[in-house]
Amino acid sequence: AQFIASDLSDAQPTPRPTEDDEGGLATLRKLRTVLRRLPSLRRALIKGAVRKVPAEDYVQDWLNVYVSDRRTKFNEMEYHLPFEEGPKALAEIIALTEKHFPEVYFPMEVRSVAPDEFWLSPFHKRLTCSIAIHHDAANDPRPFMRAAEPIFRRYGGRPHWGKMHSLKAADFKKLYPRWDDALAVRRDIDPDNRFVSPYMAGLFGIE
Numbered sequence: 001a002q003f004i005a006s007d008l009s010d011a012q013p014t015p016r017p018t019e020d021d022e023g024g025l026a027t028l029r030k031l032r033t034v035l036r037r038l039p040s041l042r043r044a045l046i047k048g049a050v051r052k053v054p055a056e057d058y059v060q061d062w063l064n065v066y067v068s069d070r071r072t073k074f075n076e077m078e079y080h081l082p083f084e085e086g087p088k089a090l091a092e093i094i095a096l097t098e099k100h101f102p103e104v105y106f107p108m109e110v111r112s113v114a115p116d117e118f119w120l121s122p123f124h125k126r127l128t129c130s131i132a133i134h135h136d137a138a139n140d141p142r143p144f145m146r147a148a149e150p151i152f153r154r155y156g157g158r159p160h161w162g163k164m165h166s167l168k169a170a171d172f173k174k175l176y177p178r179w180d181d182a183l184a185v186r187r188d189i190d191p192d193n194r195f196v197s198p199y200m201a202g203l204f205g206i207e
Contacts, residue, residue, distance in 0.1 A: 002050055002107075006065065014058045016065075025072050025106070032105035039098035074106060075141035077148065077164040078132035079157030080122035083112060086129025089155045093133060093148055101144045106134035119178035122158040132163075169205030 028046070035042040081089055090110060097104050109132040113123045122128065133148055135141035145164050152159070158175050159165035173179045183204060190196065196206055 002053065009059050011059045013060050013064075016058050016060050017056045019068065021068055022071055028105040028107070032103065036102045039102060043098075073137035074134045075137050075145070075164055076132055076134045077145045077152075078109075078130055078160035079149075079152035079165075080113070080128045080130045080160070081152065081155045081157045083127040083129045085155040086110065086112075086131065089129075089151055089157070090131055092151045093131065096147055096151065097133075097144075100147065103139065104133075104135060104144060106136070108133055119182045120161075120176060122160065124176060124178070130160075131157075132160075168202050172203070 027049070031042050031045060035045070079089075090108070093108065109130075111130045113128040113130060115125050115127055116123050118124060122130075131152070133144070135144050141164070146166075149166060156175075159167055167175075176182070186204065193201075193206060196204065201207070
C-alpha cells in the first residue's frame with residue numbers, strides 16, 4: 001500500500017514532484033494480463049514495486065495537490081463506512097476482486113475523514129473510512145460494482161453522491177438521521193421541483 005497524508009501549512013510552496021500515473025496504470029495492466037489467474041503472485045510483485053517508490057514531501061495549494069492527470073477512463077464506486085468497519089469491508093472487497101474479478105487492475109483508494117455536521121454529508125457525525133473501487137471504462141463495470149455494493153451496504157456504508165451506486169430515497173432515509181429535515185428544506189426552496197431531474201427524483205422519492 002501507498003500512504004498519503006495532507007496537512008494544512010503556512011510554509012512557502014515547493015515544487016511538486018513529477019508524477020506518472022498513466023505509467024503506473026500501464027504496469028498494473030500488464031501484470032493483470034500476465035498474472036490474471038495468479039493474484040497472490042501479482043500482489044507480491046506490486047508490493048515489491050511499491051516499496052521502491054520514494055517518499056515525497058511538498059507544499060502546494062489545494063489545486064496543485066488534488067488534481068492529477070488521468071487519461072485512462074474509468075468508472076468508480078466509493079462508499080463511506082463507520083471507521084471501525086473499514087478494515088473488514090476492505091478485506092472482503094479484496095477477496096471478492098481477486099476471486100471473481102481478476103480483470104480489475106486499478107488501485108483501491110482508502111481514506112479516513114473526520115465527522116462533520118452537514119445533514120447530507122456522508123461523514124455526518126461519524127469518523128469515516130472511505131473505500132473507492134475502480135473499473136476500466138472500456139469494459140462493463142456493472143457486474144463488479146453490483147457484487148461489491150452489498151459488502152459496502154452490509155457495513156453501513158453511505159455512497160458517494162457523485163459516483164456509482166443503486167440506492168434510492170428509502171435507503172438514504174435509513175442512513176441519514178436528518179434526511180426528512182433535508183427534504184423539507186428542499187421542498188421549501190423548490191416547491192415546483194423545477195431543479196429536479198429524473199435521477200434526482202429517484203434519490204429524493206419524488207413521483
